[in-house]
Amino acid sequence: MGVFAHEYPNEAGIVRAALASSFVALLLGGVMGLIQALHRTGYVQVIDDSTYYTVLTLHGVSLAILFSIFFLVGFFQWAVTDSLDRPSEDIRFTKLWYALMVLGSIMAAVPILGGFIDQTEISADVLFTFYAPLEAHPLFYAGLAVFIIGTWLAGIDWFRSWWAWKQKNRGEKTPLRTFMVLTTMLMWYLASAGVAIAVIFFLLPWQLGLVGGVNPLLTRTLFWFFGHPVVYFWLMPVYMMWYVILPKLAGGRLFSDPLARIVFVLFLVLSVPTGIHHQYVDPGISEGFKFLAMTNTMFLLLPSLLTAFTVVASIEHGARQRGGSGYFRWLTDLPWNRPAFTGMALAALMFAAAGFSGMVNAGMNFNYLVHNTLWIVGHFHLTVGTAVALSFMASTYWFLPKITGHKVFSKRLGLVQVVVWFIGMVFMSNAMHRIGLAGEPRRTADPFYDGVTFETSLGTISELHAQIALGSVLLVVSLLLFAAHILLSWFNFADKDAPTPDTIPPALSGPEHAPAVLENFRLWTAIAIGLILLTYTLPIAAIVSGNGWFGPVTTFIGDTSSFLTGLFHAVFGVIP
Amino acid sequence: MEIHRYEKIWFGVAVLLIVAFIGTVAYGAVGAGIEMVDDDGGTIDPNNLSDHERFGDTGVHQVGDGEFEVNMIAVHPSFIPNDIEIPEGSTVTFYMTASDVTHGFNIAGTNVNSMIIPGQITEITVEFDESGTYGFVCHEYCGSLHHEMEGQIQVVPEDEFGGDA
Amino acid sequence: MSSGTEHEASPDTLDEPDDVWEVDIEKQIGHDEYDPVGTLSLITVYFLIIAFLWVFMYFVEFLGRGPTVV
Ligand code: HEM
Ligand SMILES: [Cu+2]
Ligand SMILES: [Cu+2]
Numbered sequence: 001m002g003v004f005a006h007e008y009p010n011e012a013g014i015v016r017a018a019l020a021s022s023f024v025a026l027l028l029g030g031v032m033g034l035i036q037a038l039h040r041t042g043y044v045q046v047i048d049d050s051t052y053y054t055v056l057t058l059h060g061v062s063l064a065i066l067f068s069i070f071f072l073v074g075f076f077q078w079a080v081t082d083s084l085d086r087p088s089e090d091i092r093f094t095k096l097w098y099a100l101m102v103l104g105s106i107m108a109a110v111p112i113l114g115g116f117i118d119q120t121e122i123s124a125d126v127l128f129t130f131y132a133p134l135e136a137h138p139l140f141y142a143g144l145a146v147f148i149i150g151t152w153l154a155g156i157d158w159f160r161s162w163w164a165w166k167q168k169n170r171g172e173k174t175p176l177r178t179f180m181v182l183t184t185m186l187m188w189y190l191a192s193a194g195v196a197i198a199v200i201f202f203l204l205p206w207q208l209g210l211v212g213g214v215n216p217l218l219t220r221t222l223f224w225f226f227g228h229p230v231v232y233f234w235l236m237p238v239y240m241m242w243y244v245i246l247p248k249l250a251g252g253r254l255f256s257d258p259l260a261r262i263v264f265v266l267f268l269v270l271s272v273p274t275g276i277h278h279q280y281v282d283p284g285i286s287e288g289f290k291f292l293a294m295t296n297t298m299f300l301l302l303p304s305l306l307t308a309f310t311v312v313a314s315i316e317h318g319a320r321q322r323g324g325s326g327y328f329r330w331l332t333d334l335p336w337n338r339p340a341f342t343g344m345a346l347a348a349l350m351f352a353a354a355g356f357s358g359m360v361n362a363g364m365n366f367n368y369l370v371h372n373t374l375w376i377v378g379h380f381h382l383t384v385g386t387a388v389a390l391s392f393m394a395s396t397y398w399f400l401p402k403i404t405g406h407k408v409f410s411k412r413l414g415l416v417q418v419v420v421w422f423i424g425m426v427f428m429s430n431a432m433h434r435i436g437l438a439g440e441p442r443r444t445a446d447p448f449y450d451g452v453t454f455e456t457s458l459g460t461i462s463e464l465h466a467q468i469a470l471g472s473v474l475l476v477v478s479l480l481l482f483a484a485h486i487l488l489s490w491f492n493f494a495d496k497d498a499p500t501p502d503t504i505p506p507a508l509s510g511p512e513h514a515p516a517v518l519e520n521f522r523l524w525t526a527i528a529i530g531l532i533l534l535t536y537t538l539p540i541a542a543i544v545s546g547n548g549w550f551g552p553v554t555t556f557i558g559d560t561s562s563f564l565t566g567l568f569h570a571v572f573g574v575i576p
Numbered sequence: 577m578e579i580h581r582y583e584k585i586w587f588g589v590a591v592l593l594i595v596a597f598i599g600t601v602a603y604g605a606v607g608a609g610i611e612m613v614d615d616d617g618g619t620i621d622p623n624n625l626s627d628h629e630r631f632g633d634t635g636v637h638q639v640g641d642g643e644f645e646v647n648m649i650a651v652h653p654s655f656i657p658n659d660i661e662i663p664e665g666s667t668v669t670f671y672m673t674a675s676d677v678t679h680g681f682n683i684a685g686t687n688v689n690s691m692i693i694p695g696q697i698t699e700i701t702v703e704f705d706e707s708g709t710y711g712f713v714c715h716e717y718c719g720s721l722h723h724e725m726e727g728q729i730q731v732v733p734e735d736e737f738g739g740d741a
Numbered sequence: 742m743s744s745g746t747e748h749e750a751s752p753d754t755l756d757e758p759d760d761v762w763e764v765d766i767e768k769q770i771g772h773d774e775y776d777p778v779g780t781l782s783l784i785t786v787y788f789l790i791i792a793f794l795w796v797f798m799y800f801v802e803f804l805g806r807g808p809t810v811v
Binding site for chain 2: 446509542
């Protein structure tokens with residue numbers, strides 16, 4: 001195999017474009033993060049308290065939605081084309097979904113940015129969760145919808161490639177990377193249906209005055225139907241990196257290919273019916289449904305715990321092939337001087353820590369301790385903010401040469417960058433967890449109250465604030481290093497040569513050992529849908545019977561509203 | 577399929593860990609008696625709160641010996657009421673709802689933590705055994721002044737309690 | 742690739758993105774000759790940390806503080 005950029009120039013172009021979009025969002029979001037961290041700790045306040053929420057919306061949307069998903073589609077496009085070894089079936093279609101995603105991003109960004117300009121009425125200060133009845137400009141919701149439709153078409157594109165490949169390779173196992181892409185996309189179709197329904201059937205009609213109101217608990221529940229599995233959407237490409245790239249970088253081979261497939265199938269089946277764990281302390285949902293969501297959530301730990309074993313074992317295999325020995329001494333025989341390896345390994349280490357705070361969040365009544373405090377923010381800066389973001393950045397050092405056709409600027413600079421991110425996040429996240437236990441709320445511009453004090457057992461609140469501020473500065477330094485490095489590499493300032501083509505070594509236990517039933521995507525999707533119906537039908541029925549599809553109906557176009565309500569009842573059947 | 581022995585061991589341990597987690601939480605619910613916020617509070621029309629028997633009459637009400645009810649409306653950027661006084665050792669049931677958007681309610685440093693959602697009534701019962709001042713905040717973004725939304729519960733020794741506020 | 746002599750710490754070679762697979766592998770280890778004892782050790786340590794933290798956080802931090810919703 002040659003270099004990807006030369007073999008598949010059109011596809012490489014799309015991958016480059018997707019990565020570029022992703023990095024623009026990362027840089028923008030990161031700078032917003034710094035403003036927030038310094039503002040809410042009281043160190044530097046360059047914006048008004050009320051503008052804080054515009055900044056936070058921009059941070060959440062650009063990082064959690066745009067950065068992560070643009071990177072994902074770029075990476076998946078490479079994974080599919082490279083592992084099936086065939087070009088896109090129709091590159092115009094590939095360009096179409098990318099263009100839709102860009103269009104959607106711009107549509108959503110315009111009203112958010114409008115929030116900075118006092119002269120305009122246009123704004124979207126609703127944070128990335130946009131809980132109704134908070135209202136954003138309709139363009140915001142429409143943009144999100146267009147963006148998501150773009151990702152749906154991307155999935156179709158990859159399925160088309162796979163079907164075409166299958167015609168020529170009957171009876172063969174789907175290559176691992178494509179298998180991972182397809183299971184991830186199936187999960188995504190199920191998950192994003194929740195938010196699409198919320199936007200298209202409830203939020204936009206409500207905003208456009210077609211229906212009388214909105215049922216806030218219903219749209220909130222639909223949001224979290226999507227909001228939990230979306231974290232797996234961020235994570236599954238990272239798992240792919242950890243399974244496929246990390247062992248190779250360590251000088252080893254993936255321990256077990258079949259187990260990797262099982263893990264992805266488990267994610268497909270279990271990711272969606274867990275969203276209610278974000279609503280443990282919501283009124284209007286009974287304890288039984290919450291307990292059920294918790295049970296699913298806890299079992300969803302299983303694929304991650306299995307991943308921990310398989311990935312570490314694959315890395316250890318590399319260390320031993322490089323001459324490592326002992327129970328722990330082999331750790332020193334890993335290529336720690338390589339930024340791609342080190343960054344991803346540190347990201348995985350952070351994810352292990354995040355696993356623990358996630359277990360606390362998941363523990364139903366345990367959630368009283370931490371819900372909506374800064375602990376949660378500390379938690380997800382370890383997961384999406386590091387396990388995902390740092391893996392994406394680190395893998396870029398390995399990945400970029402394949403799609404640009406020349407080596408990256410400097411490995412040492414890359415190494416410094418990933419280590420600084422890690423250190424910055426240790427400070428910021430640790431302090432956030434602890435200050436959250438003291439009760440400091442998240443999403444709060446100025447958490448200094450007249451009548452409320454926060455107390456922490458070790459140290460003081462102001463020390464913790466200092467750590468958050470310090471961490472955020474380090475993080476942004478790391479981010480700027482990354483941006484500079486990418487620019488220097490992209491335009492090849494150091495005039496580097498073409499990369500030596502490399503291949504991914506086969507797994508120790510290969511795909512031939514995987515049971516054939518794993519390839520039965522229909523079966524797994526059906527089981528996933530079954531579980532979703534089991535966990536969601538009754539809670540949604542209860543929410544709707546309490547307050548209607550569109551909230552307690554007000555006068556506004558009351559007739560249209562009751563007509564649509566009737567229509568919904570007919571369509572959805574059973575619910576009174 | 578080849579699965580290494582160590583991996584089988586880890587699988588078993590992982591399942592045990594998960595079961596132990598669920599067991600702990602179940603113990604907290606049954607053994608330690610921690611209730612979840614649920615649908616007991618019922619629903620309400622957020623546009624007509626003043627007509628409602630509870631929310632037409634916000635504030636603290638003594639309903640029995642050492643038992644109080646607090647009827648509270650959250651509306652950006654205030655809690656109504658935001659200054660609550662009760663005697664030490666009382667059991668307080670909070671009934672909370674929102675007239676505008678979604679809010680949160682967290683008594684800082686305690687395990688009292690819930691959402692307040694328009695159309696729903698959050699009903700939670702809390703025992704205050706120790707006197708002191710308990711500050712609470714709104715922990716869900718609700719508008720440009722969200723960070724100003726706070727209140728206090730004064731838990732005073734029995735003999736200092738001024739009575740039904 | 743022929744340069745099998747990369748020195749880990751030498752800054753000059755840091756910039757060579759040579760495939761670790763081509764430069765550093767001393768011996769190939771197959772599935773049946775490989776026992777991931779290091780992984781088992783690490784994961785045992787992780788398990789102990791998690792189990793301890795869980796018990797501490799639930800029974801001391803959480804149940805140990807009040808008031809709580811009853
Ligand atoms: C430059 C590094 C970063 C800094 C300094 C930073 C800082 C912060 C701070 C201080 C908050 C809390 C704001 C509040 O609740 O009041 C926050 C929220 C958040 N951050 Fe970051 N962050 C960084 C990177 C990231 C990354 C890489 C991601 C994801 C890929 C991310 C995702 C989020 C999300 C989703 C929120 C929640 C937004 C919300 O509550 O609506 N952050 N960040
Ligand atoms: Cu979740
Ligand atoms: Cu608020």
